[in-house]
Amino acid sequence: MSHHLSKSGAQKFMLGFLFTCITMVLYCLSxxxxxxxxxxxxxxxxxxxxxxxxxxxxxxxxxxTRELERCTPKLNLMFLKTHKTAGSTVLxxxxxxxxxxxxxFALPNGRNDFxxxxxxxxxxxxxxxPGACFNIVCNHMRFNVPEVEALLPQNAFFFTILRDPxxxxxxxFHYYKKVVPLTWRIQxxxxxxxxxxxxxxxxxxxxxHSYYLKNLQFFDLGYDNSLGPxxxxxxxxxxxxxxRFQLVLISEHFEESLILLKDALCWQMDDLLFFKLNAxxxxxxxxxxxEQTAKARDWNGADWKLYRHFNTTLWAxxxxxxxxxMERDVRxxxxxxxxxxxxxxxxxxxxxxxxxxxxxxxxxxxxxxxxILGYNLRTNIDQKYSELCRKMLTPEIQYLAELGVNxxxxxxxxxxxxxxxx
Numbered sequence: 573m574s575h576h577l578s579k580s581g582a583q584k585f586m587l588g589f590l591f592t593c594i595t596m597v598l599y600c601l602s603x604x605x606x607x608x609x610x611x612x613x614x615x616x617x618x619x620x621x622x623x624x625x626x627x628x629x630x631x632x633x634x635x636x637t638r639e640l641e642r643c644t645p646k647l648n649l650m651f652l653k654t655h656k657t658a659g660s661t662v663l664x665x666x667x668x669x670x671x672x673x674x675x676x677f678a679l680p681n682g683r684n685d686f687x688x689x690x691x692x693x694x695x696x697x698x699x700x701x702p703g704a705c706f707n708i709v710c711n712h713m714r715f716n717v718p719e720v721e722a723l724l725p726q727n728a729f730f731f732t733i734l735r736d737p738x739x740x741x742x743x744x745f746h747y748y749k750k751v752v753p754l755t756w757r758i759q760x761x762x763x764x765x766x767x768x769x770x771x772x773x774x775x776x777x778x779x780x781h782s783y784y785l786k787n788l789q790f791f792d793l794g795y796d797n798s799l800g801p802x803x804x805x806x807x808x809x810x811x812x813x814x815x816r817f818q819l820v821l822i823s824e825h826f827e828e829s830l831i832l833l834k835d836a837l838c839w840q841m842d843d844l845l846f847f848k849l850n851a852x853x854x855x856x857x858x859x860x861x862x863e864q865t866a867k868a869r870d871w872n873g874a875d876w877k878l879y880r881h882f883n884t885t886l887w888a889x890x891x892x893x894x895x896x897x898m899e900r901d902v903r904x905x906x907x908x909x910x911x912x913x914x915x916x917x918x919x920x921x922x923x924x925x926x927x928x929x930x931x932x933x934x935x936x937x938x939x940x941x942x943x944i945l946g947y948n949l950r951t952n953i954d955q956k957y958s959e960l961c962r963k964m965l966t967p968e969i970q971y972l973a974e975l976g977v978n979x980x981x982x983x984x985x986x987x988x989x990x991x992x993x994x
Contacts, residue, residue: 643838644838645837645838645839646727646729646836646837646838647673647675647707647708648707648708648724648725648727648728648729649666649707649708649709649710649728649729649730649731649837650708650709650710650720650724650728650729650730650731651663651666651708651709651710651731651732652713652715652730652731652732652733652792652793652817653710653711653712653713653732653733654732654733654734654735654788654789654792654793655712655740655744655784655788655789655792656735656739656740656743656744656747656788657733657734657735657740657789657823658733658735658823658826658848659712659733660849660850660967660968661826661846661847661848661849661850662710662733662821663710663711663968664846664847664849664963664964664966664968664971665830665843665844665845665846666708666710667710667963667971667975668960668963668964669839669843670707670708671963671975675707675708676705676706676707676708677706677707677708677709677710677975678697678698678700678706678708678709678723678724679697679698679711679972679975679976679977680696680697680698680711680972680977681696681697681698681699681977681978682978682979682980682981682982683979683981683982684711684712684968684969684972684977684979684982685711685712685713686711686712686713686714688712688713688714689714689783689791690714691714691715691716691719691794692713692714692715692716692719692720693716693719694719694720694722694723697723698976698977698978704723705724705725706723706724707724709723709724711972714791714792714794715792715793715794716794717794717816729818729819729836729837730816730817730818731817731818731819731820731821731833731836732793732813732817732820732821733820733821733822733823733829734789734820734821734822734823734878734879734882734883735789735822735823735824735879736823736824736869736879737787737788737789737868737869737872737875737876737879738860738864738865738868738869738872738876739823739860740788740789740872740875741785741788741868741871741872742764742857742858742860742868743852743857744784744785744788745763745764745767745784745785745858746764746852746856746857746858746938746941746943747938747941748781748784748785748938749763750938750939750940751781751939752779752780752781752782752784752785753779753780753781754774754775754776754779754780754782754785755767755774755785757774758774764858764864765864767785768864768867768868768871769867771867771871777798783797786798786871786872787799787872787873787874787875788872788875789875789878789879790806790809790874790875790878793809793813793878795809795874797874799874800873800874801873801874801876801877803874806874806877806878809874809878810877810878810881813878813882814881814885818836819832819833819836819889820882820885820886821833821886822879822882822883822886824883825883825886827902827905827906828886828890828898828902829886830844830846830905831844831893831898831901831902831905832886832889832890832893835893841901841904841905841908842908844905845908845909845912845960845964846909846964847909847912847913847916847917847947847964847965848922849935849967849968850935850944850967850968851922851944851945852943852944852945853924853943853944853945856941856943912957912960912961912964915950915953915954915957915961916947916949916950916953916957916960916961916964916965917947917948917949917950917961917965918947918948918949918950918951919948922945922946922947923945923946923947923948924942924945925937925942925944925945925946926942927948928946928947928948929948930948930949932966932970933946933947933948933949933965933966933967933970934946934967935967935968935969936967936968936969936986937989939989939992939993940992940993941993946965946967947965949961949962949965969982
């Protein structure tokens with residue numbers, strides 16, 4: 573008998589060891605939080621930070637006309653970062669805005685999310701104390717309305733982002749399949765197609781990490797992802813989201829969404845500058861056929877109903893804003909982003925992980941994959957743009973570390989992930 577474990581045996585051992593350790597760690601960390609949070613605390617009425625009034629334009633008017641008015645930028649923000657929807661790019665915009673304006677973030681502790689998939693609890697916030705006031709909440713969580721509201725002033729602006737659920741499903745299946753055990757028994761090379769052909773054969777609602785493969789956006793919003801689109805509870809959830817969130821961005825219309833966000837928050841174009849973060853290399857993307865797209869939307873029926881509703885509301889807001897005006901502003905945003913790309917990015921485009929020179933610029937990768945692209949900073953950046961360029965290109969994990977988040981659980985998983993990928 574060999575004295576050396578096979579690669580497969582070693583991986584199974586390490587995976588079992590990992591799950592045991594992480595389960596114990598999360599239990600120890602979450603138990604005090606759940607006990608401490610049983611006492612309901614009053615919602616923070618306001619923050620002491622005051623911003624000067626700046627010249628801007630008021631929100632779009634019902635009659636479609638525009639008048640220059642003085643308005644105050646909104647600083648108290650809740651962004652529900654949904655999975656696989658371009659949320660990392662929005663997160664980077666918010667982190668830069670918050671830093672620049674010296675705002676107070678409600679940050680996670682120990683990892684880069686608020687102990688997802690457990691419902692959010694305010695005791696999960698780094699350095700939380702009763703009555704503490706925060707300006708911005710923007711990391712991954714499973715939304716829990718009263719707990720989030722307890723952290724923010726009553727005038728906080730809530731927004732989130734959605735994406736066509738067929739594309740969310742494809743991306744989530746690729747990214748998480750190796751940590752979703754129910755996919756391990758799918759035979760053949762094209763596991764995604766096999767799953768879509770017989771989803772009920774493979775899926776189990778109680779399966780470990782199964783929420784990644786059914787109505788993930790509905791789940792992120794805090795709702796039951798097992799519901800079918802015909803269930804009245806889905807309509808009730810959509811109504812509740814409409815009432816709680818002042819704006820829902822749509823990933824496929826990202827720039828139009830950002831312009832509406834800018835208008836609603838009384839921000840400036842400079843506040844919206846972005847580079848696309850956490851994009852996948854083309855070879856890793858499964859190009860869904862029309863039939864597969866229909867199957868994915870049907871399987872994620874609650875998400876599809878949710879998405880269609882808010883895609884419609886987005887375009888109603890665009891109409892109120894003015895189509896011509898929107899086209900003009902989108903062109904300007906694209907021009908500014910292209911300008912920043914030439915200033916900041918070596919080669920002007922994203923590169924594969926192996927080609928990223930600076931370790932601090934390497935994005936987090938899924939288990940056993942190197943499919944997420946990143947960037948190289950130019951070496952001769954004008955000093956006045958140097959800090960902005962670096963911040964715009966910094967991946968989420970590294971940015972959170974710079975903000976003082978202790979990411980030991982995330983780093984532990986990263987270490988084990990690297991071993992399993994050998």
